[in-house]
Amino acid sequence: GRREGYYGGTRLLMATCKRFQELCTTSGIALPRKNFTARYDTNVPRQVGLAGSSAIVTSLFKALMEFYDLSTDHIPLEKQPTFVLSVEQEIGIQAGLQDRVVQVYKGLIFMDFDAEYMQEHGHGRYER
Numbered sequence: 001g002r003r004e005g006y007y008g009g010t011r012l013l014m015a016t017c018k019r020f021q022e023l024c025t026t027s028g029i030a031l032p033r034k035n036f037t038a039r040y041d042t043n044v045p046r047q048v049g050l051a052g053s054s055a056i057v058t059s060l061f062k063a064l065m066e067f068y069d070l071s072t073d074h075i076p077l078e079k080q081p082t083f084v085l086s087v088e089q090e091i092g093i094q095a096g097l098q099d100r101v102v103q104v105y106k107g108l109i110f111m112d113f114d115a116e117y118m119q120e121h122g123h124g125r126y127e128r
Contacts, residue, residue, distance in 0.1 A: 009056050011091050013038050016060045019087045024068075027075065031068055053093055057084045058103040078123045080104045082121070101126055 017038070024031050038060055044052030061084060064073065073085070081100035088095045101111050105126060112125040 012056045015087045015091050016057050020064050024057055054099045056112045082123050095117050
């Protein structure tokens with residue numbers, strides 16, 4: 001925060017927490033009242049297209065899932081990249097799904113972003 005102000009990763013952390021709570025509420029997941037501290041460190045330069053913001057959001061999302069003892073039974077894996085993208089879009093970051101899918105699935109993945117399928121399911125087809 002000292003270096004970037006509220007335009008660095010701090011807003012990514014805040015937006016991720018906000019959207020996570022909203023996602024859980026709309027999914028019928030009651031989160032217990034527990035306190036936590038979130039911080040990050042990165043060596044990815046800002047605004048160079050190396051997916052630094054999505055990596056921060058994905059990491060915090062996975063940490064929140066673990067902290068609240070949630071699994072892919074609660075929030076399916078195929079919906080997680082869309083969640084990460086929604087956080088970035090909320091704070092005005094222009095992005096697509098590709099980096100987010102790789103980060104969530106952790107590796108090489110086939111991605112099909114067929115518009116009709118995505119409209120119907122809310123996510124693309126992803127295969128390891």
